[in-house]
Amino acid sequence: MNTVDDFVAHKVLPEFHDIVAMLRELMRECAPHATEKISYGLPMWIGNSTLAWISPTKQDITFGFTFGAEFEDKYGLLKGKGKNAKHVKIRKLADANREALRYYIQQALERDAG
Numbered sequence: 001m002n003t004v005d006d007f008v009a010h011k012v013l014p015e016f017h018d019i020v021a022m023l024r025e026l027m028r029e030c031a032p033h034a035t036e037k038i039s040y041g042l043p044m045w046i047g048n049s050t051l052a053w054i055s056p057t058k059q060d061i062t063f064g065f066t067f068g069a070e071f072e073d074k075y076g077l078l079k080g081k082g083k084n085a086k087h088v089k090i091r092k093l094a095d096a097n098r099e100a101l102r103y104y105i106q107q108a109l110e111r112d113a114g
Contacts, residue, residue: 004043030105047112075100
């Protein structure tokens with residue numbers, strides 16, 4: 001599993017491929033300089049640190065942010081009990097709040113820039 005394409009083909013349920021494609025597109029749009037790669041067995045986007053990752057489950061796609069606990073969350077979508085990381089769960093492409101996702105990605109980039 002060396003590429004994100006391989007990961008999607010083998011580890012993501014077909015009904016969630018559209019969500020992963022949308023998230024990858026958003027990351028290319030918002031974080032064009034981030035490196036997309038498989039790390040710790042998951043697709044991740046790396047800047048100076050890990051910006052975000054995708055983790056598939058049987059129920060949804062989890063889109064996580066390493067330092068999401070520091071983010072302003074005016075949309076109220078960030079979940080998770082960790083001290084640092086927070087995530088958004090997406091079950092259907094139609095339910096994905098792209099504006100909120102861009103907002104979180106922007107905060108990840110600002111934090112990563114120092």
